Amino acid sequence: MRFLGLLLLTAGAASAGEYALLANGARMHVDRHEIDGGTVKLYNSTGYIEMPASYVTAFEIEDPGPAEPASPPPVPAVAEIPAPAPAAKPIDLADAAADKYGLPRLLVRSVMAAESGFQIDAVSPKGAIGLMQLMPQTAQELGVDPHDPAQNVDAGVRYLRDLLNKYDGGLWRALAAYNAGPGAVDKYGWVPPYRETIEYINRIDRAMKAGQAAADAALGAAGSASAALLTGRESPQIAAR
Numbered sequence: 001m002r003f004l005g006l007l008l009l010t011a012g013a014a015s016a017g018e019y020a021l022l023a024n025g026a027r028m029h030v031d032r033h034e035i036d037g038g039t040v041k042l043y044n045s046t047g048y049i050e051m052p053a054s055y056v057t058a059f060e061i062e063d064p065g066p067a068e069p070a071s072p073p074p075v076p077a078v079a080e081i082p083a084p085a086p087a088a089k090p091i092d093l094a095d096a097a098a099d100k101y102g103l104p105r106l107l108v109r110s111v112m113a114a115e116s117g118f119q120i121d122a123v124s125p126k127g128a129i130g131l132m133q134l135m136p137q138t139a140q141e142l143g144v145d146p147h148d149p150a151q152n153v154d155a156g157v158r159y160l161r162d163l164l165n166k167y168d169g170g171l172w173r174a175l176a177a178y179n180a181g182p183g184a185v186d187k188y189g190w191v192p193p194y195r196e197t198i199e200y201i202n203r204i205d206r207a208m209k210a211g212q213a214a215a216d217a218a219l220g221a222a223g224s225a226s227a228a229l230l231t232g233r234e235s236p237q238i239a240a241r
Contacts, residue, residue, distance in 0.1 A: 017044075019060040033059060090118040090131050093150055097157035103164075106215075107171075108157055110207035111178070114200055115156075120149050132156025175201045 017031035020042055030042040033056075040053045088096075091109060098108040115133040116122035128135050130152035139146035144155040163174040163182065176184070176191040179200045184192040191197060 018062050020056050021058040021060065023055050023057050029062070088150065090120065090149070090153070093131065093153040094157075097153050100154070101157050101161040103157060103161060106208055106211045107204075108160070110204045110211065111156075111160065111175070112153070113207055114203050130156075132159075134159075172201055175204060 017029065018033070020028040020030055020033060020040075022028060028042065030044050032043050034041040034043070035053055038053050039050055040056050041048045041050050042056075090112060094108045094112050095105050097103075098105045112118060112131055115128075116131045118131065120131060122131070122133065123129055124133055126135070129139070129146040131149055132152050132155070134142070134144075134146040134152055134156055136146065138159065139152075139155060142155040142159060144151040146152050146155075160174060160178055163177045164171065166182065167173040167177070167185070172191055173185050176197050180192050180194055180197045184194070184197075191201065
Protein backbone atom coordinates (compact mmCIF):
# COMPACT_ATOMS: atom_id res chain seq x y z
CA MET A 1 0.00 0.00 0.00
CA ARG A 2 3.06 2.29 -0.16
CA PHE A 3 1.98 3.65 -3.56
CA LEU A 4 -1.42 4.37 -2.06
CA GLY A 5 0.14 6.43 0.70
CA LEU A 6 2.11 8.43 -1.83
CA LEU A 7 -1.03 9.11 -3.80
CA LEU A 8 -2.82 10.32 -0.69
CA LEU A 9 0.00 12.78 0.00
CA THR A 10 -0.38 14.36 -3.45
CA ALA A 11 -4.18 14.28 -3.62
CA GLY A 12 -4.54 17.72 -2.04
CA ALA A 13 -3.14 19.38 -5.14
CA ALA A 14 -6.19 18.41 -7.22
CA SER A 15 -8.97 20.93 -7.48
CA ALA A 16 -11.98 19.22 -9.04
CA GLY A 17 -13.36 15.78 -9.85
CA GLU A 18 -14.41 13.09 -7.36
CA TYR A 19 -13.43 11.21 -4.25
CA ALA A 20 -12.52 7.51 -4.17
CA LEU A 21 -13.56 5.91 -0.86
CA LEU A 22 -10.98 3.24 -0.07
CA ALA A 23 -11.53 0.03 1.84
CA ASN A 24 -9.06 1.11 4.56
CA GLY A 25 -11.25 4.17 5.31
CA ALA A 26 -9.15 6.68 3.41
CA ARG A 27 -10.71 9.19 1.04
CA MET A 28 -8.75 10.04 -2.10
CA HIS A 29 -9.39 12.98 -4.41
CA VAL A 30 -9.02 12.12 -8.10
CA ASP A 31 -9.97 13.78 -11.34
CA ARG A 32 -11.70 10.69 -12.69
CA HIS A 33 -11.53 6.91 -12.69
CA GLU A 34 -11.72 3.98 -15.10
CA ILE A 35 -12.67 0.43 -14.15
CA ASP A 36 -11.17 -2.33 -16.24
CA GLY A 37 -12.24 -5.74 -15.05
CA GLY A 38 -10.78 -6.26 -11.59
CA THR A 39 -8.66 -3.11 -11.58
CA VAL A 40 -9.40 0.59 -11.34
CA LYS A 41 -7.34 3.47 -12.63
CA LEU A 42 -7.49 6.68 -10.60
CA TYR A 43 -6.40 9.72 -12.60
CA ASN A 44 -5.03 12.98 -11.26
CA SER A 45 -3.02 15.85 -12.67
CA THR A 46 0.27 13.90 -12.56
CA GLY A 47 -0.96 10.73 -14.22
CA TYR A 48 -2.85 7.76 -12.79
CA ILE A 49 -2.51 4.95 -10.30
CA GLU A 50 -3.83 1.47 -10.85
CA MET A 51 -5.07 -0.73 -8.01
CA PRO A 52 -7.38 -3.68 -7.48
CA ALA A 53 -10.98 -2.59 -7.75
CA SER A 54 -11.63 -4.21 -4.37
CA TYR A 55 -9.53 -1.48 -2.73
CA VAL A 56 -12.20 1.10 -3.63
CA THR A 57 -15.62 0.81 -2.02
CA ALA A 58 -17.34 3.81 -3.69
CA PHE A 59 -16.91 7.11 -5.50
CA GLU A 60 -18.37 10.45 -4.50
CA ILE A 61 -18.82 13.40 -6.84
CA GLU A 62 -16.93 16.35 -5.44
CA ASP A 63 -19.17 19.10 -4.07
CA PRO A 64 -18.02 22.18 -5.94
CA GLY A 65 -19.15 24.42 -3.08
CA PRO A 66 -21.08 27.61 -3.47
CA ALA A 67 -20.70 29.18 -6.86
CA GLU A 68 -18.82 32.39 -6.94
CA PRO A 69 -21.20 35.28 -7.39
CA ALA A 70 -21.31 36.47 -10.95
CA SER A 71 -19.62 39.76 -11.51
CA PRO A 72 -22.17 42.50 -11.94
CA PRO A 73 -22.43 43.76 -15.49
CA PRO A 74 -20.40 46.88 -16.06
CA VAL A 75 -22.40 50.02 -15.56
CA PRO A 76 -22.43 51.92 -18.83
CA ALA A 77 -20.90 55.33 -18.57
CA VAL A 78 -23.52 58.01 -18.61
CA ALA A 79 -22.59 61.11 -20.50
CA GLU A 80 -22.77 64.11 -18.25
CA ILE A 81 -25.58 66.37 -19.36
CA PRO A 82 -24.61 70.00 -18.98
CA ALA A 83 -26.93 72.03 -16.83
CA PRO A 84 -29.14 74.35 -18.83
CA ALA A 85 -28.01 77.93 -18.91
CA PRO A 86 -30.00 80.08 -16.51
CA ALA A 87 -32.69 82.15 -18.15
CA ALA A 88 -31.68 85.75 -18.74
CA LYS A 89 -33.29 88.30 -16.44
CA PRO A 90 -35.69 90.80 -18.02
CA ILE A 91 -33.38 93.74 -17.24
CA ASP A 92 -30.47 91.92 -18.89
CA LEU A 93 -32.61 91.35 -21.99
CA ALA A 94 -33.60 95.03 -21.98
CA ASP A 95 -30.00 96.21 -21.71
CA ALA A 96 -28.78 93.85 -24.43
CA ALA A 97 -31.49 95.02 -26.86
CA ALA A 98 -30.88 98.67 -25.98
CA ASP A 99 -27.19 98.30 -26.75
CA LYS A 100 -27.95 96.41 -29.96
CA TYR A 101 -30.27 99.08 -31.35
CA GLY A 102 -28.47 102.13 -29.96
CA LEU A 103 -31.12 103.24 -27.44
CA PRO A 104 -30.55 104.43 -23.87
CA ARG A 105 -30.79 101.54 -21.42
CA LEU A 106 -32.86 103.67 -19.06
CA LEU A 107 -35.43 104.31 -21.80
CA VAL A 108 -35.83 100.62 -22.63
CA ARG A 109 -36.05 99.63 -18.97
CA SER A 110 -38.69 102.30 -18.36
CA VAL A 111 -40.75 101.16 -21.34
CA MET A 112 -40.54 97.53 -20.19
CA ALA A 113 -41.62 98.52 -16.68
CA ALA A 114 -44.61 100.43 -18.06
CA GLU A 115 -45.56 97.69 -20.47
CA SER A 116 -45.33 94.56 -18.33
CA GLY A 117 -43.80 95.36 -14.96
CA PHE A 118 -40.94 93.02 -15.97
CA GLN A 119 -43.34 90.03 -15.99
CA ILE A 120 -42.27 87.54 -18.66
CA ASP A 121 -45.71 85.94 -19.03
CA ALA A 122 -47.75 89.15 -18.91
CA VAL A 123 -50.79 89.23 -21.20
CA SER A 124 -52.97 92.33 -21.45
CA PRO A 125 -56.79 92.29 -21.76
CA LYS A 126 -56.30 93.34 -25.37
CA GLY A 127 -54.01 90.36 -26.05
CA ALA A 128 -50.58 92.02 -25.94
CA ILE A 129 -47.92 89.47 -24.96
CA GLY A 130 -44.74 89.36 -22.91
CA LEU A 131 -42.21 91.81 -21.55
CA MET A 132 -42.65 94.36 -24.33
CA GLN A 133 -46.38 93.61 -24.79
CA LEU A 134 -46.31 92.80 -28.48
CA MET A 135 -49.66 92.37 -30.19
CA PRO A 136 -49.81 89.07 -32.11
CA GLN A 137 -50.09 90.91 -35.46
CA THR A 138 -47.10 93.11 -34.66
CA ALA A 139 -45.06 90.06 -33.61
CA GLN A 140 -45.99 88.36 -36.87
CA GLU A 141 -44.92 91.39 -38.89
CA LEU A 142 -41.62 91.45 -37.00
CA GLY A 143 -41.14 87.71 -37.55
CA VAL A 144 -40.81 86.67 -33.90
CA ASP A 145 -42.41 84.40 -31.33
CA PRO A 146 -43.85 86.81 -28.75
CA HIS A 147 -43.89 84.07 -26.11
CA ASP A 148 -40.09 83.77 -26.25
CA PRO A 149 -38.73 86.42 -23.85
CA ALA A 150 -35.53 87.11 -25.79
CA GLN A 151 -37.35 87.41 -29.12
CA ASN A 152 -40.10 89.49 -27.52
CA VAL A 153 -37.68 92.05 -26.08
CA ASP A 154 -35.47 92.21 -29.15
CA ALA A 155 -38.45 92.79 -31.45
CA GLY A 156 -40.06 95.32 -29.09
CA VAL A 157 -36.92 97.42 -28.86
CA ARG A 158 -36.36 97.17 -32.61
CA TYR A 159 -39.93 98.38 -33.14
CA LEU A 160 -39.38 101.28 -30.73
CA ARG A 161 -36.18 102.21 -32.58
CA ASP A 162 -38.08 102.19 -35.88
CA LEU A 163 -40.77 104.46 -34.44
CA LEU A 164 -38.13 106.90 -33.20
CA ASN A 165 -36.68 107.00 -36.71
CA LYS A 166 -40.15 107.49 -38.16
CA TYR A 167 -40.81 110.50 -35.92
CA ASP A 168 -37.33 112.02 -36.29
CA GLY A 169 -36.29 111.15 -32.74
CA GLY A 170 -39.50 112.50 -31.20
CA LEU A 171 -39.72 110.37 -28.08
CA TRP A 172 -43.25 111.25 -27.03
CA ARG A 173 -44.71 110.52 -30.44
CA ALA A 174 -42.71 107.29 -30.67
CA LEU A 175 -44.00 106.19 -27.26
CA ALA A 176 -47.54 107.19 -28.20
CA ALA A 177 -47.26 105.15 -31.38
CA TYR A 178 -45.92 102.17 -29.40
CA ASN A 179 -48.93 102.39 -27.09
CA ALA A 180 -51.79 103.46 -29.37
CA GLY A 181 -50.39 102.60 -32.80
CA PRO A 182 -48.76 104.78 -35.47
CA GLY A 183 -52.14 105.35 -37.10
CA ALA A 184 -53.41 107.28 -34.09
CA VAL A 185 -50.31 109.48 -33.97
CA ASP A 186 -50.47 110.14 -37.70
CA LYS A 187 -54.16 110.99 -37.43
CA TYR A 188 -53.60 113.70 -34.82
CA GLY A 189 -50.09 114.70 -35.89
CA TRP A 190 -49.14 114.49 -32.24
CA VAL A 191 -49.83 112.38 -29.17
CA PRO A 192 -53.48 111.31 -29.49
CA PRO A 193 -55.78 112.61 -26.75
CA TYR A 194 -56.22 109.19 -25.14
CA ARG A 195 -56.01 109.17 -21.36
CA GLU A 196 -54.37 105.74 -21.35
CA THR A 197 -51.69 106.87 -23.79
CA ILE A 198 -51.00 110.14 -21.96
CA GLU A 199 -50.69 108.34 -18.61
CA TYR A 200 -48.44 105.75 -20.26
CA ILE A 201 -46.02 108.41 -21.55
CA ASN A 202 -45.99 110.31 -18.26
CA ARG A 203 -45.31 107.07 -16.37
CA ILE A 204 -42.28 106.39 -18.56
CA ASP A 205 -41.09 109.97 -18.17
CA ARG A 206 -41.28 109.75 -14.37
CA ALA A 207 -39.43 106.43 -14.39
CA MET A 208 -36.68 107.85 -16.58
CA LYS A 209 -36.29 110.94 -14.38
CA ALA A 210 -36.15 108.82 -11.24
CA GLY A 211 -33.62 106.46 -12.81
CA GLN A 212 -31.47 109.33 -14.04
CA ALA A 213 -31.60 111.06 -10.64
CA ALA A 214 -30.49 107.84 -8.95
CA ALA A 215 -27.65 107.43 -11.43
CA ASP A 216 -26.58 111.06 -10.98
CA ALA A 217 -26.66 110.71 -7.21
CA ALA A 218 -24.57 107.57 -7.40
CA LEU A 219 -22.02 109.41 -9.54
CA GLY A 220 -22.21 112.59 -7.49
CA ALA A 221 -23.15 114.51 -10.60
CA ALA A 222 -25.70 117.22 -11.20
CA GLY A 223 -29.00 116.23 -12.76
CA SER A 224 -29.25 115.81 -16.49
CA ALA A 225 -32.06 115.59 -19.01
CA SER A 226 -34.08 112.40 -18.70
CA ALA A 227 -34.71 111.86 -22.39
CA ALA A 228 -31.75 112.43 -24.65
CA LEU A 229 -33.88 111.69 -27.71
CA LEU A 230 -36.43 114.46 -27.10
CA THR A 231 -36.77 117.16 -29.71
CA GLY A 232 -37.44 120.78 -28.84
CA ARG A 233 -41.08 120.47 -29.87
CA GLU A 234 -41.88 117.79 -27.29
CA SER A 235 -42.46 118.68 -23.63
CA PRO A 236 -41.66 116.19 -20.86
CA GLN A 237 -45.19 116.42 -19.40
CA ILE A 238 -48.16 115.95 -21.73
CA ALA A 239 -51.77 117.02 -21.36
CA ALA A 240 -54.66 116.15 -23.63
CA ARG A 241 -55.33 118.70 -26.32
